[in-house]
Amino acid sequence: MASVDPKLLEVLVCPLTKSTLVYDKDNHRLISDVAGLAFPIIKGVPIMLIDEAEVVDETKAKAYRSFHLKDPS
Numbered sequence: 001m002a003s004v005d006p007k008l009l010e011v012l013v014c015p016l017t018k019s020t021l022v023y024d025k026d027n028h029r030l031i032s033d034v035a036g037l038a039f040p041i042i043k044g045v046p047i048m049l050i051d052e053a054e055v056v057d058e059t060k061a062k063a064y065r066s067f068h069l070k071d072p073s
Contacts, residue, residue: 004044014039015048029054036060 009023014032021030021039029038030046036057040047055061 004041004046008046012046012048016050031056033057034060036062 004023009021009030012021012030013019014021014035014037016037017032017034019032019034021032024031024038027038028041030041030048031038032053035053036055036059037050037053038056039049039053
């Protein structure tokens with residue numbers, strides 16, 4: 001699995017909340033604790049598209065769903 005450039009991780013923010021992201025190295029994703037979303041990293045490239053994000057905290061993500069997220073049902 002390709003690693004992500006540490007300098008890139010320093011400047012990336014959540015595209016929805018503009019909050020900082022946490023690098024989840026084991027699962028190859030960037031997590032926005034504020035939005036309750038995880039953005040995948042594919043071949044070393046963070047995919048910062050809201051529609052591609054995985055909901056990791058339903059309560060937090062619920063507030064943003066009406067604006068950007070697809071209905072998971």
